[in-house]
Amino acid sequence: MGTQPTSLYERLGGIYSIATVVDDFIDRIMVDDRLNANPRVDDAHHRVLPPGFKYLVTEMVGEASGGPQRYTGRTMEDSHRDLRITPNEWEAFMDDLNQTLDKFGVAERERSELVAIVRSTRDAIVVPVL
Secondary structure (H helix, E strand, C coil), X not given: CCCCCCCHHHHHCHHHXXXXXXXXXXXXXXXXXXXXXXXXXXXXXXXXXXXXXXXXXXXXXXXXXXXXXXXXCCCHHHHHHHXXXXXXXXXXXXXXXXXXXXXXXXXXXXXHHHHHHHHCCHHHHECCCC
């Protein structure tokens, strides 16, 4: 008698756990000098209030991980097009994500699934190198 595999959402601990991780992650990226060296990103980090940003990212992760939430924000392309994010800035962002996942001791299986979800947005966010 096997158990049904649970969704990533359930394995992450549901919306309260996701919101806690997102809270730490957004605080981390908002002050990352590697990201804020890009004047467009720095400007966006001062224009967008962290609570709303955290809310939308929590919604997005909830939906993407199989939870009942529905993301109501703009597309990744629309919200990042003008930021001209470079591959190096993307790697700094991913490093921040991994630091947050380390802090909360996210298990390898869940970490790899979550990182894959985030990586799937890369092409909509990073400016192609010409």
